[in-house]
Amino acid sequence: MPEKIRVCALDDLEEEDVMRVDHGDISLIVIHGPDGRFYATDGYCTHERQHLSDGIVDGFEIECPLHFGAFDYRSGDPVTPPVCVALRTYPVAVEGDDVFVEV
Numbered sequence: 047m048p049e050k051i052r053v054c055a056l057d058d059l060e061e062e063d064v065m066r067v068d069h070g071d072i073s074l075i076v077i078h079g080p081d082g083r084f085y086a087t088d089g090y091c092t093h094e095r096q097h098l099s100d101g102i103v104d105g106f107e108i109e110c111p112l113h114f115g116a117f118d119y120r121s122g123d124p125v126t127p128p129v130c131v132a133l134r135t136y137p138v139a140v141e142g143d144d145v146f147v148e149v
């Protein structure tokens with residue numbers, strides 16, 4: 047059964063900023079895209095165990111800080127090697143001034 051968790055307030059993340067969210071055994075990143083929407087994916091890179099909250103957001107991509115592989119965080123799809131396995135994505139909802147992720 048999915049659980050909806052509040053991750054931040056709308057104003058907490060500027061566009062193209064990324065935030066780490068830990069909830070139980072799950073570690074996510076939440077990104078405020080340049081389209082004004084919020085996105086959430088698994089926090090750890092699928093290449094090695096590097097957290098993407100230290101990565102660089104460029105448009106709709108996030109670049110892993112360890113080997114510079116990149117993902118499209120809207121779909122989770124890998125776009126730049128060495129990453130070749132997609133990140134899991136999570137539904138995000140904005141309600142009032144708060145951002146929620148369904149995990």
Ligand code: FES
Nearest residue numbers: 091094110113115
């Ligand atoms: S750990 Fe992310 S690209 Fe290698």
